[in-house]
Amino acid sequence: MTYYHHTVLSDLTFEEAVKTTTEALKKEGFGILSEIDIKATLKKKLNVDFHNYKILGACNPDFAHKALLAEDKIGTMLPCNVILQEKEKGFIEVAAVDPMASMQAVINKDLMGIADDVSEKLKRVIDDIHHNH
Incomplete structure (x- = not known):
């Protein structure tokens, strides 16, 4: 199976995981251009309850x-998305493209x-979350 993401599980709260991920991205030179709250969007648009799920456009x-x-035309594939989701209370999954x-x-x-360099940086972000929290 080919993976298209780097993933780590964390026992931080969802809010702490968002903050920690944002800080880890910043250490690797990434800023957050967008933040999409899927849970809130699905509730507002479809009145559907969904688990905590955010997409950070890094x-x-x-x-x-x-x-x-x-x-x-590479802008069609930018920014690099990083997701955080909490399917089960207390278990946060952080995945970077x-x-x-x-x-x-x-x-x-x-x-x-260029993609290889960015991939290495995103792997370090995921490793940072894994080793420090």
């Missing part, structure tokens, strides 16, 4: 710039090196 400006210079998986769809050798 961007490392240096790598985004390099990727855009190498491939002008592996850009190497998505970049395989784009035939551009210059992007593979």
Whole structure:
């Protein structure tokens, strides 16, 4: 099975996990461009109860710039999404996209090196959450 994400489980509260993930991303040069609260959106739009689930749209400006210079349509795959979900109380899953998986769809050798660098940074984010909490 090919994985398209890096994942870790945490015993932090959901709010603590969002904060910790945001801080770990910042240490690797990522900012959060968007935050989508899936639970709140589904409740508002469909009146459906759903578990805690947030999508953080993370961007490392240096790598985004390099990727855009190498491939002008790559913005369709930006930013890098990181999800946090709590299917069971007290068990938070944090998963970050592996850009190497998505970049395989784009035939551009210059992007593979950039995607590899971003993938390593996102792996470090997940490792940071795992080792420090």
